[in-house]
Amino acid sequence: MPCGARVRRVAGPMPDQAPDQHLTGRQPRADKDVSMTEDETFHQLRAICARILSVDPARIAPDTDLREELDADSLDMAELAAASEDRFQLVVDLDTAKQARTLADVASLVRAGAQAG
Amino acid sequence: MAERVRVAVTGLGVRTPGGNDLRTFWDTLIAGRSTARTITSFDASSLPVGFACQVPGFDTGPYVTGKQARRMDRATLLAVCAADDALADAGLIDPSGMNGLGGPGGLAGASVPPERRAVVTGTALGGNETAEATLLGAAYAAPPSPPPSPPGAGAQPSALYVPRIMPNASAAFVSMRHQILGPSLTVSTACASGGHTIGEGLRLLRDGSADLVVAGGTEACVSPTILLAFHRCGALSQRVNEPECASRPFDAARDGFVLAEGAAFVVLERLEDAERRGARVYAELSGYGRTSDAHHLTTPDPKGEGAERCVRQALADAGLRTGDVACVNAHGSGTPLNDITEAQVIARLCGPGQVPVTSTKSILGHAIGAAGAIEAVVSVLTLHERLIHPTINLDVQDPECEIDVVRRPRPLGPGAVVSNSFAFGGHNASLVFTSARP
Numbered sequence: 001m002p003c004g005a006r007v008r009r010v011a012g013p014m015p016d017q018a019p020d021q022h023l024t025g026r027q028p029r030a031d032k033d034v035s036m037t038e039d040e041t042f043h044q045l046r047a048i049c050a051r052i053l054s055v056d057p058a059r060i061a062p063d064t065d066l067r068e069e070l071d072a073d074s075l076d077m078a079e080l081a082a083a084s085e086d087r088f089q090l091v092v093d094l095d096t097a098k099q100a101r102t103l104a105d106v107a108s109l110v111r112a113g114a115q116a117g
Numbered sequence: 118m119a120e121r122v123r124v125a126v127t128g129l130g131v132r133t134p135g136g137n138d139l140r141t142f143w144d145t146l147i148a149g150r151s152t153a154r155t156i157t158s159f160d161a162s163s164l165p166v167g168f169a170c171q172v173p174g175f176d177t178g179p180y181v182t183g184k185q186a187r188r189m190d191r192a193t194l195l196a197v198c199a200a201d202d203a204l205a206d207a208g209l210i211d212p213s214g215m216n217g218l219g220g221p222g223g224l225a226g227a228s229v230p231p232e233r234r235a236v237v238t239g240t241a242l243g244g245n246e247t248a249e250a251t252l253l254g255a256a257y258a259a260p261p262s263p264p265p266s267p268p269g270a271g272a273q274p275s276a277l278y279v280p281r282i283m284p285n286a287s288a289a290f291v292s293m294r295h296q297i298l299g300p301s302l303t304v305s306t307a308c309a310s311g312g313h314t315i316g317e318g319l320r321l322l323r324d325g326s327a328d329l330v331v332a333g334g335t336e337a338c339v340s341p342t343i344l345l346a347f348h349r350c351g352a353l354s355q356r357v358n359e360p361e362c363a364s365r366p367f368d369a370a371r372d373g374f375v376l377a378e379g380a381a382f383v384v385l386e387r388l389e390d391a392e393r394r395g396a397r398v399y400a401e402l403s404g405y406g407r408t409s410d411a412h413h414l415t416t417p418d419p420k421g422e423g424a425e426r427c428v429r430q431a432l433a434d435a436g437l438r439t440g441d442v443a444c445v446n447a448h449g450s451g452t453p454l455n456d457i458t459e460a461q462v463i464a465r466l467c468g469p470g471q472v473p474v475t476s477t478k479s480i481l482g483h484a485i486g487a488a489g490a491i492e493a494v495v496s497v498l499t500l501h502e503r504l505i506h507p508t509i510n511l512d513v514q515d516p517e518c519e520i521d522v523v524r525r526p527r528p529l530g531p532g533a534v535v536s537n538s539f540a541f542g543g544h545n546a547s548l549v550f551t552s553a554r555p
Binding site for chain 2 (some may be wrong): 052053054075078079081082083084086
């Protein structure tokens, strides 16, 4: 994973989401403009993932197969996607998130979500 | 006509304010030690009623992994631990097996095929702690079951929100842990849930739906919203300066119940099966009654007709008469209306002052959907130990309650123990326990 690149965080709600956004369960995003390196993103995702899987963060590398090596199941992946949305204030494609196998995959989703925003 | 199936109680497990093992639990009851305390697990100082009966020293470590615990509300954790203990107590799983991180994993000791095992759980409020922490913020959540979202997540529910709040979560987890492939059901009849689960378990065995049943109730509802809500509908005692004196069933100065939490489970199997495998038989579950008041959402029918029919039905189901009752473990919530109604029902059925009556809620408070199951365990132990625990805080008995309330531990006479549970909504449950081989 290249380090040093910047992930732009979503700033404010997407134009097509108001005004019935609450029906989708998604909250309007806070108007923030905070940037973060990919390394920082990974470390934050790793902390979230470790909490969800109840494992030592040191066991999670970018290419660790979360399902095969850490017994993650579909509910874990859904929780990881939702927690990522909360943490980074963006929208993650849940169907794609279900297919993710590594934290690098999840980080890609987060970047994609940020770009979509 | 074939002889009716007789059902034995062979295992007990508890998580209660009075103890998390049977010996501590029973000792607390016999000593008559109130478990009501000022709440310290969250800031209750702004609440009009800031005391309750909570489960102390609840350690889930020997039972579930951290990841499993994250998926469970406190109510589910209480249930899973109590159900494991009941199965271990019945000799169906190895207690030492619970030390493994994966839990017992299956009924290795049971010869009952997975398809013939059943579980029935009861709860009134399901995963209340998770719901409240998610909707109001996590400030009130207490270990060992913190909400899956970090404090402040507030409006965004975790992906675990639904699995943690759903009322059937305990039944689901118990079935998964013990490879229970037969019926797994949840009953929700407010304060009678725990009684109904055990009665419905009895019926599963009688009707041939299962050969082994794990049944019980759980509740983890000591939270700001539930305390305030019960207070506002006038159900809670307001003796904030004397929590230990607040639960006083049948006393003239009673002013409501004390909110509690806990879980209790029993293992039920056919008496002949239990005897064949050499199991310890605590008691026989002989009768079950369930009726409805169809009267009012929160107050009992003042004539107690639904309650009376319930007890009569349970005794008839057991093939017993009112004269065969040796003790009534009353619903005895300590609310002005319940206690008068229930006392009058008992006096009508058995004669004024003719049968010893006790209220477990005087000591353990009212654990809502778990109460009936906790009191069923107490009733079983009453038969097993041949001793009735006292009702505490009975200083001046309400003259309208013409019953013999047990004030000090009293030997149990010959006969049956009846356990009553009456609920918001007018749901009534009565269980009749007898000695297996009198």
